[in-house]
Structures are given as structure tokens and as C-alpha cells.
Amino acid sequence: MTETAASTINADTVRAVRETAQRAKTASIQLSRASSGSKNDMLLSIASALESAAAEIVAANEDDMARGRERGMSDGLLDRLQLTKERVATIAEALRDVADLPDPVGEVVRGSTLENGLRLRQLRVPMGVVGMIYEARPNVTVDAAGLALKSGNAVILRGGSAAMSTNRAIVQVMQDALVAEGYSASLVQTIDEYGREGGVALMQARGLVDLLVPRGGAALIQTVVLESKVPVIETGTGNVHIYVDESADIEKALPIILNAKTQRVGVCNAVETLLVHEGIADKFVPLVTAALTEQGVTVHADDVTQQLSADSATTAATDADWETEYLSLDIAAKVVPSIDTAIEHIRRYTTGHTEVIVTESLAAANQFTDEVDAAVVMVNASSRFTDGAEFGLGAELGISTQKLHARGPMGLAELTTTKWIVEGNGQVRP
Amino acid sequence: MTETAASTINADTVRAVRETAQRAKTASIQLSRASSGSKNDMLLSIASALESAAAEIVAANEDDMARGRERGMSDGLLDRLQLTKERVATIAEALRDVADLPDPVGEVVRGSTLENGLRLRQLRVPMGVVGMIYEARPNVTVDAAGLALKSGNAVILRGGSAAMSTNRAIVQVMQDALVAEGYSASLVQTIDEYGREGGVALMQARGLVDLLVPRGGAALIQTVVLESKVPVIETGTGNVHIYVDESADIEKALPIILNAKTQRVGVCNAVETLLVHEGIADKFVPLVTAALTEQGVTVHADDVTQQLSADSATTAATDADWETEYLSLDIAAKVVPSIDTAIEHIRRYTTGHTEVIVTESLAAANQFTDEVDAAVVMVNASSRFTDGAEFGLGAELGISTQKLHARGPMGLAELTTTKWIVEGNGQVRP
Numbered sequence: 001m002t003e004t005a006a007s008t009i010n011a012d013t014v015r016a017v018r019e020t021a022q023r024a025k026t027a028s029i030q031l032s033r034a035s036s037g038s039k040n041d042m043l044l045s046i047a048s049a050l051e052s053a054a055a056e057i058v059a060a061n062e063d064d065m066a067r068g069r070e071r072g073m074s075d076g077l078l079d080r081l082q083l084t085k086e087r088v089a090t091i092a093e094a095l096r097d098v099a100d101l102p103d104p105v106g107e108v109v110r111g112s113t114l115e116n117g118l119r120l121r122q123l124r125v126p127m128g129v130v131g132m133i134y135e136a137r138p139n140v141t142v143d144a145a146g147l148a149l150k151s152g153n154a155v156i157l158r159g160g161s162a163a164m165s166t167n168r169a170i171v172q173v174m175q176d177a178l179v180a181e182g183y184s185a186s187l188v189q190t191i192d193e194y195g196r197e198g199g200v201a202l203m204q205a206r207g208l209v210d211l212l213v214p215r216g217g218a219a220l221i222q223t224v225v226l227e228s229k230v231p232v233i234e235t236g237t238g239n240v241h242i243y244v245d246e247s248a249d250i251e252k253a254l255p256i257i258l259n260a261k262t263q264r265v266g267v268c269n270a271v272e273t274l275l276v277h278e279g280i281a282d283k284f285v286p287l288v289t290a291a292l293t294e295q296g297v298t299v300h301a302d303d304v305t306q307q308l309s310a311d312s313a314t315t316a317a318t319d320a321d322w323e324t325e326y327l328s329l330d331i332a333a334k335v336v337p338s339i340d341t342a343i344e345h346i347r348r349y350t351t352g353h354t355e356v357i358v359t360e361s362l363a364a365a366n367q368f369t370d371e372v373d374a375a376v377v378m379v380n381a382s383s384r385f386t387d388g389a390e391f392g393l394g395a396e397l398g399i400s401t402q403k404l405h406a407r408g409p410m411g412l413a414e415l416t417t418t419k420w421i422v423e424g425n426g427q428v429r430p
Numbered sequence: 431m432t433e434t435a436a437s438t439i440n441a442d443t444v445r446a447v448r449e450t451a452q453r454a455k456t457a458s459i460q461l462s463r464a465s466s467g468s469k470n471d472m473l474l475s476i477a478s479a480l481e482s483a484a485a486e487i488v489a490a491n492e493d494d495m496a497r498g499r500e501r502g503m504s505d506g507l508l509d510r511l512q513l514t515k516e517r518v519a520t521i522a523e524a525l526r527d528v529a530d531l532p533d534p535v536g537e538v539v540r541g542s543t544l545e546n547g548l549r550l551r552q553l554r555v556p557m558g559v560v561g562m563i564y565e566a567r568p569n570v571t572v573d574a575a576g577l578a579l580k581s582g583n584a585v586i587l588r589g590g591s592a593a594m595s596t597n598r599a600i601v602q603v604m605q606d607a608l609v610a611e612g613y614s615a616s617l618v619q620t621i622d623e624y625g626r627e628g629g630v631a632l633m634q635a636r637g638l639v640d641l642l643v644p645r646g647g648a649a650l651i652q653t654v655v656l657e658s659k660v661p662v663i664e665t666g667t668g669n670v671h672i673y674v675d676e677s678a679d680i681e682k683a684l685p686i687i688l689n690a691k692t693q694r695v696g697v698c699n700a701v702e703t704l705l706v707h708e709g710i711a712d713k714f715v716p717l718v719t720a721a722l723t724e725q726g727v728t729v730h731a732d733d734v735t736q737q738l739s740a741d742s743a744t745t746a747a748t749d750a751d752w753e754t755e756y757l758s759l760d761i762a763a764k765v766v767p768s769i770d771t772a773i774e775h776i777r778r779y780t781t782g783h784t785e786v787i788v789t790e791s792l793a794a795a796n797q798f799t800d801e802v803d804a805a806v807v808m809v810n811a812s813s814r815f816t817d818g819a820e821f822g823l824g825a826e827l828g829i830s831t832q833k834l835h836a837r838g839p840m841g842l843a844e845l846t847t848t849k850w851i852v853e854g855n856g857q858v859r860p
Contacts, residue, residue, distance in 0.1 A: 210834075233834075256856065259858035371459070374849065379851075379854060380853070380856055380857075381855075384858070385852060390859070403640050403641070407847050418837050420805060421806075422816075426679070426685065426810055427812065428812040429689055
């Protein structure tokens with residue numbers, strides 16, 4: 001997408017995407033007033049429709065898979081792209097979970113009665129039209145639509161072109177179910193047919209699209225964040241650090257690090273850099289590098305870590321390692337002279353996602369949670385817990401690493417805005 | 431600013447502004463941990479320092495005023511630029527009011543203990559570095575700095591060049607007071623010396639500046655919103671409508687409209703368009719046009735309104751009138767066949783600031799508040815009440831007309847973000 005400048009895109013594409021957005025906006029007005037019960041029925045209906053259409057969705061997916069294999073797509077990407085009947089059932093089940101979540105729309109956030117008798121209340125209301133730009137993961141198509149619909153929004157989807165047939169089939173099923181429930185088909189639309197230019201046109205549709213959420217690799221997200229004229233929420237880049245303090249309990253530190261690195265690879269809440277206080281390094285570094293290498297993790301180590309890991313094979317770290325989000329079985333490791341140095345290092349390289357300290361010192365825990373600036377700061381727990389479902393917020397659209405509007409796991413409430421209602425009896429301002 | 435493209439700005443300016451932002455970021459870390467008491471003492475100190483330095487501030491302002499007169503600045507703009515000893519005292523008093531407000535930093539927004547024993551809490555924390563781009567109004571220099579400091583943020587100010595001498599004097603006084611209180615002078619900095627290019631460089635300083643708030647005319651705001659790579663909150667464009675329903679009480683409607691148009695001109699919460707239901711138009715239109723014209727208001731009227739206002743001088747409205755934010759003693763007026771048409775008109779022309787219905791019908795009030803999408807929707811009250819102080823939120827940085835992060839009057843809480851703190855005892859994800 002980086003090469004496609006806004007000025008060079010086809011006028012027909014711009015027009016088509018704007019028309020799509022206009023239809024979405026109109027449809028969102030109807031949905032914004034729907035009751036929670038009606039929205040939940042609609043989600044359950046879509047879930048059943050997806051299950052009933054599993055065979056045709058899987059068939060469409062096989063086309064995408066075949067094209068992917070022809071083009072030499074990696075096994076990891078092919079796995080994310082693939083749908084089976086079981087996976088369709090899991091996706092449908094996730095929609096039912098969304099139906100079960102409380103409806104954020106209509107919640108009174110603040111309110112008061114003023115001295116002059118004006119009654120004020122600030123209500124949660126839907127954003128309106130939410131755009132999603134993401135990669136070839138068909139489950140995101142349904143997850144994003146479900147969260148958007150439940151929070152009263154229309155959604156415009158721009159998925160990876162590698163999943164185009166699958167997404168077309170899924171969106172068709174969702175649209176048919178929407179219409180059967182008395183809703184507009186324009187509540188869920190895809191612009192995949194316009195390719196990359198469609199994504200660019202979506203980013204330009206200020207005034208028609210209220211929020212754009214990019215989900216995928218760092219390059220995709222940066223392009224959207226820097227190019228979009230529509231408000232964006234930046235998600236999911238996680239150069240996550242774990243700092244093992246001098247006072248750390250090694251029995252906690254080891255499992256936390258192994259879990260954070262290996263429980264699932266390629267996710268934004270996996271750890272990427274390990275910082276160890278020099279006061280515990282002699283004891284801890286040999287243990288952790290041995291445990292990591294045994295699990296198949298390549299340790300990119302600074303000099304001190306390499307010396308202390310004599311029995312394990314490590315790789316010499318370069319400056320680039322400190323800023324790399326590996327998303328693989330790799331970890332950078334460094335011994336630091338103090339908690340202040342650790343915090344300094346994190347401040348320099350953090351992407352603002354999740355940062356962890358392992359410590360038994362209350363003072364160190366407090367200093368770390370006070371001074372580290374990230375969406376989530378953890379004490380003695382695996383960074384893998386940064387997740388909407390784990391936090392008890394229900395499904396999530398992504399993890400926001402920006403400071404505006406949403407920070408951390410983005411659930412239903414983050415897909416809403418607010419509106420002040422002021423009721424009077426003829427009051428004027430003196 | 432529109433003509434200054436990012437690619438053409440001087441590299442020295444970019445470097446200087448980035449260094450300014452880096453200093454602000456470093457200083458903001460110290461402030462983020464300051465106690466409310468210490469921040470309040472610092473604000474009171476700045477207030478006293480401004481009063482003590484009133485003579486030199488007024489002297490600096492006289493330079494700006496002289497230059498303004500030479501350049502033929504309008505009386506209205508000169509009035510906004512002018513500082514007197516009394517105005518300096520008022521500005522200092524506003525700082526003391528900010529000191530009196532509750533500190534949003536540290537507030538626990540949400541929290542829970544999970545089944546696995548993890549303790550979660552989501553805290554309000556400062557944004558970090560807030561940039562302000564505004565016009566030649568020296569009071570904004572102090573107001574913005576006060577709100578930013580109270581909420582734990584460093585601020586970078588880019589004021590109108592017409593107020594450059596005044597702002598330089600004010601910032602110097604504030605910096606001296608900061609240092610005297612043991613804080614860094616870099617908490618309040620101006621980049622006025624770099625002119626328009628400085629503003630552009632500030633908009634490019636993503637990663638160093640956390641939030642940019644433009645405050646001023648629509649052109650300034652649009653430029654910042656469309657060009658900035660730093661997250662922006664759009665403020666203050668108010669094409670405000672008042673819809674007088676068929677069931678309206680004329681005794682309420684008349685004073686509300688007169689107040690909303692004439693109590694203060696040139697403000698974003700003043701009314702710009704009047705919509706009258708045809709069922710009450712015969713009775714109401716002659717009264718309201720007479721009352722408005724008597725107050726010196728030019729009524730830009732549609733055909734029906736003109737016919738019904740035979741006794742008052744009205745001007746024929748053109749299509750442009752419906753989208754004009756006059757900010758003057760002008761109002762557009764139209765007779766509509768129904769509340770639906772009124773809502774349709776508002777939907778088309780609203781800037782999402784404040785929209786008002788005057789009605790005695792509960793059904794009409796509910797329909798209007800449900801269906802109109804704006805930061806503030808009012809029933810039977812003057813739009814002039816859309817204001818942070820009037821809402822009881824304390825001072826405001828501006829009125830957000832966007833949906834992301836803040837909507838409506840922006841107070842201290844809107845200058846903060848949140849951080850999740852997760853405390854465990856060695857938990858790992860199964």
C-alpha cells in the first residue's frame with residue numbers, strides 16, 4: 001500500500017468507495033437506534049447462517065488457498081488463511097459470545113443537574129461507520145463485523161486480497177442474514193474488489209468514515225496511521241520487554257519468560273527483549289538461556305549475557321535487535337546495571353504495548369509501574385495476558401498502542417463515542 | 431499554513447522543533463509523577479508571577495498591538511490581542527481556578543481481580559506532551575499551559591505570530607516560575623520564533639508529541655486535522671442549528687434564539703441556522719425575524735420565511751447560507767414541513783457541535799435527541815451553554831467536534847490517557 005499515493009488513485013474507485021461509505025452511514029442510522037435484543041438476535045442469526053453456509057465458505061476458501069499455494073505463500077500465512085468447517089463453527093461461536101456481552105450503547109457516562117435547572121447526561125452512542133484494514137485472516141472479517149454491529153456501527157472491510165474469495169462468501173452470508181432480520185445489507189460491506197486503491201480511498205473518506213482500525217503487520221499499520229485522513233486507532237505493534245529485577249523470584253521469572261516467548265509465537269503480546277539486573281545475572285542468565293534454547297528460542301545476547309550463557313548457544317546482539325519485534329522464536333537479551341537503566345532502555349525502545357517487571361521488591365514494582373509508559377504495565381505475570389478476553393472485557397478488535405481514545409485491549413466500549421444531552425425549560429445564558 | 435508543505439520546510443526548523451519536543455518529553459516524565467499539591471502550588475506561583483510581571487507583559491503586548499495597527503488588523507482581532515493589567519489579573523485568576531479543580535491523574539477508571547488472581551486497574555495518566563496551535567489570543571497561552579500542567583503534561587505552544595512578543599514575555603514569566611518551584615522550564619515552551627514552518631514541524635513530530643489541539647478559525651483547524659501526523663483533536667467549528675418544533679412554546683423559543691445569536695457573537699456555540707416547523711411558522715416567524723432584526727441581526731431567509739416576515743427586512747438565503755458559520759450578527763432561517771425534514775437538514779449541514787430543539791412534545795424531544803448526531807444535543811435551552819465551565823467541568827481547552835477520544839467540552843480528563851496496571855504472582859497463560 002505504501003506505493004499507492006492518494007493523488008494517483010482512480011477516480012472511479014474513489015467514487016465507489018465513497019458511495020459504499022455513504023450507504024454504510026445511512027444504514028448506521030437505523031442500527032444506532034436498534035435495541036440490544038434486536039442486535040443480539042441479529043448476531044445469533046448471522047452465526048447460524050455462517051454455520052449453515054460452512055460448505056460454501058470452505059469451498060471459496062479453497063480457491064484462496066490454491067491461489068496462495070501457487071504464489072508460494074508461507075505455511076504460517078496459509079494456516080491463518082485456511083478455513084475448515086470446524087473453524088467456521090468457532091468463528092460463529094465467537095459471534096454468539098459477542099451477543100452475550102453487555103451493550104455499551106446508551107450507558108450514561110456522566111450526568112448532573114446544574115444550578116440553573118439544566119439536566120445533563122453524557123451517553124455512549126455508536127461511532128457510526130467503522131473501517132477495518134487487515135490482512136488475509138478471514139476470522140477477522142467476522143470478528144470485526146460482530147463487534148461493530150453489537151456496538152451499533154456499520155462496518156466497511158478491506159481484507160487482504162489473498163482472502164478475497166473467502167471474504168466475499170462470508171460477507172454475502174452476513175448480508176443475507178442481516179436482510180432476513182430486517183436490517184440493511186449495507187451494515188457490512190467489503191471493498192476488497194478495489195484492491196489497495198480501495199484502502200487508500202477509504203483512508204480519504206473523512207466525514208463518511210468515523211474510525212479506521214488497521215490490523216496486521218507494522219508496515220500496514222504505519223501506512224494507515226501516516227496516510228489516513230480518517231481518525232485511526234493504531235494497534236498491535238508490541239516490542240514487549242520483561243525486566244528481571246535483582247530481587248526477582250527465579251521460580252516465577254523463568255516460567256513467565258518461557259510462557260511470554262513460546263506459549264504462542266507471532267502475536268503482539270509475546271516478549272521480544274529480556275533485561276536482567278546484573279545483581280541476579282550470574283544465577284539467572286545461565287538458567288534462562290538454557291531453558292529458552294531448549295525450547296528452540298534463539299537468544300540474541302549482549303556480551304555479558306553471552307559470557308554468562310557459556311553452556312548455551314547464543315547469537316551476538318546488534319543494535320537492531322533492541323528495536324526488533326521478532327514475532328518468532330527469537331529474543332534479545334541484555335544485562336543492565338540497575339532498574340533505572342532498564343526503564344531507560346524500555347523508554348527508548350517501547351512500542352507502548354506491554355512491559356513487564358519480575359520482582360519481589362515493592363519499591364521496584366512501584367517505580368516500574370509509575371515510570372514505564374505503556375498501555376499495560378505488569379508485575380510478575382506473563383505479557384500474554386494482555387488480551388481483551390483475558391482481561392474480562394470480552395472479545396477485542398485489537399490492542400491499541402496509542403494514547404488517544406483507547407489504550408490497550410479495544411472492546412465494544414472503544415467502538416462508541418458519547419453525546420451530551422442537555423434538557424432545559426427555556427434557560428438562556430446570562 | 432496551507433501553502434507550507436511538510437517536504438519544503440527548513441531542516442534546521444525541523445531539528446529545532448524536534449529538540450524542543452524532546453526536551454518537553456523529558457520534562458513531562460518528572461511532572462507525570464508530581465503530586466496534586468505540588469502541581470497546584472506551581473500553578474499558584476505562576477499566577478502570582480504573571481501578576482507581578484503585568485507591566486512588562488503589557489509592554490510587550492503594546493509592541494504587538496502597534497504592529498497589528500500598522501498592519502491594519504481589525505478592531506475585533508486587536509481586542510482579542512490586547513492585554514491590560516486587568517486582563518492579566520483575569521488570566522492569573524483563571525489559573526487559580528484550574529489549581530482548584532480535581533486532579534484527574536491517578537484516578538482508577540476500571541479495575542477487577544481475575545479468576546487467576548491477577549489484579550487489574552486502569553489508571554488515568556498524563557498524555558505526555560501536548561501541542562497547541564492557535565491564533566493571536568494571549569489568554570490561550572496561559573489557559574492552555576495551565577490545563578496541560580495540571581493534567582501532568584508538558585506543552586508546546588505555537589501562537590499567532592501577531593502575538594509573538596506578548597507570548598514570549600508570558601512564556602518567560604511562566605518558565606521562571608516553573609524553575610523557582612523546582613520544575614523544568616521545558617514544561618512550557620513556545621515555537622513562535624519558527625513561524626508557520628514551526629507549526630508544520632510540530633505536526634510531523636509523531637512519537638515526540640502525543641496530542642495536538644488546534645484552536646482558531648475553520649481554515650487553521652482543517653489544515654492541522656488534514657496535515658498532522660501527530661494525533662489531533664478537532665475543535666470548535668460550530669454550524670449550530672435551532673429547530674423550533676410545531677409544539678414549541680413561543681415564550682421559550684424567542685429568548686433562546688435571541689440569546690443563542692446575540693449574547694456573544696463570534697463564538698462557536700452561537701446559533702447560525704434557524705429551522706421552523708411550518709405548523710407554527712405563521713405565528714412564530716414574524717415575531718422572531720422582527721426580534722432578530724431589532725437586535726441588528728441580518729436574517730438570511732428562505733422564500734417562506736421572507737413572505738412571513740413581510741414587516742422585517744430579510745435577505746434571500748442562498749445554498750451557501752446553510753453551511754456558513756457566520757460568527758457574526760447573521761442567521762440563516764428556513765421553514766420546514768416536519769421534524770424529519772429538520773433532522774435531515776441538520777444531518778446534512780451539522781459540524782457536530784451543538785444542535786437544539788425547542789418543543790413541548792416529549793416525542794419530538796426524544797426523536798431529536800436520539801436521531802441528531804452531535805457532541806451536544808439540547809432541548810429548550812440556549813446553545814450558548816455548551817461550555818466546559820457552564821457544564822460544571824471547570825476550564826476547557828476547547829470544544830471537540832470529533833468522535834474520537836473527546837466529544838464536547840474538553841477539560842482536564844480529556845488531556846489524560848490511561849494505563850493498565852496488572853499485578854500478579856507468577857501467573858502464566860495456559
